[in-house]
Amino acid sequence: MKLGFYPGCSLEGASREYNESVQAVAEKLGIELVSIPDWNCCGATAAHNLDKELSLSLPARNLALAEEAGLTELVVPCAACYSRFTVTQHELLHDNAMHKKVNEIIGKEYKGTLRILNVIQFIEEYIIDKLEDNMKFEINKKVACYYGCLLVRPNKILNFDRTEDPQTMDVVMKKLGADSIDWAFKTECCGAGFSVSFTEAVGRLSGKIIEDASHRGAEALVVACPMCHSNLDMRRPAMDKYNGKKIDTPVIYITQAIGLALGIDRKKLGLNRHFVPVKLDNFKPYVKKEVVVENTQIMEEI
């Protein structure tokens, strides 16, 4: 099976372990991810903070190239790129004048035929049903699923999950055998946009997130955004300073968690690249559950 793929700059650089784990899981389950030829940066925060037309044109070029390449579905693992792509698609399909203008700026025709999937939608549609037959281990750990901003907001455009208490990642983690906890900072902003330019704010925002998760006994934070990950992983000194204590709860990508359950080598999943060491091990071997009991119940009811 072939799906369109947009890695984005982070996945090729500072967050390459996210890409590695997405690729490893896809390969294991027989899914081929085809990158958009000659893709460019989506423009991220910088573009939309400074110029609207630029912020729509940079993603639109990628979307147009994907359409030209005959792709119909596009997997965008980076939550920031996913947000920019989805917002661009929404804006252009609801504003004819802007759509024309952007097509003129990029010198290509963007039609708007693509279906854009974030990593969780990709997992829900193409991976979750294959887990039972391929799982080697249960991730028998307490985890806090962290969604951040861009996967759930703006809800009106993304229309993805509940804004205040989303569940999609929790469902996946439970399927992997994890105990996903209820906690207070699921969708609070980690401040990644200011990771470099205003690090003190990041210490406070991310510090609160990591503190609540560890306080409630989470053995790991599970994320689906490279911005959140590199922020929560690399800015730990600023967070520890804010919290006045050292917290060593690791942050892993949801695709790394799936990879571990599938028995994929830790190095192949890029777990060696994290700043906060990921010590999670001793996973329980997975035994496929029988569903016979449920059937007899139904029979009795009949």
Place this chain on the structure above:
Amino acid sequence: MSNPHHTEDNSLAGKVQKHTGVKVSRCYQCGKCSAGCPVSSDMDFPPSLLIRKLQTGFPKHEEEVLRSKSIWFCLTCEMCIARCPMEVDIPPMIDYLRGESMRLNKANPAAKNIIRFHKAFLNSIQKTGRLYEMGLIVDYKSRSLNMVQDVVLAPSMFAKGKLKILPELIKDRKNIKQIFQKTLKNKHK
């Protein structure tokens, strides 16, 4: 005094509505945006007060908005719009105000590092089509003269395979250059 309820007016509120479709007159000052905003404590005034200033339409208030820290410290986390009972879409409005603030040379001095970072970022993708992190850090650091902070991280990022020495160049860089010329370059000369 200009009337912000009128769409054709020349007030800042009128321009906001024209360019973003956001009607500030819908806000009834419940304050949920300010309560949920993770950076309201870093701002000179929180989002609900920013809207109030636009609602009055006083030139003094509009000037305060364009010169504020608030518009630059917004992280676009979208919590405000998620919780707004009147669906006043603050983030695109703030994006527009940032653009205006830059265009009119009114950006708050406290935002200089944030703006430098954005510029360094766009500069990087303008040249290569993709973000070149090493180049971005060097460019930003030379603009902000704050050499210490992230240079400490660079060697361990490199050791973990997270920093590339050379940029990745896309093939059609002409196309990217053209996109920048027709958008950002066109307005901020």
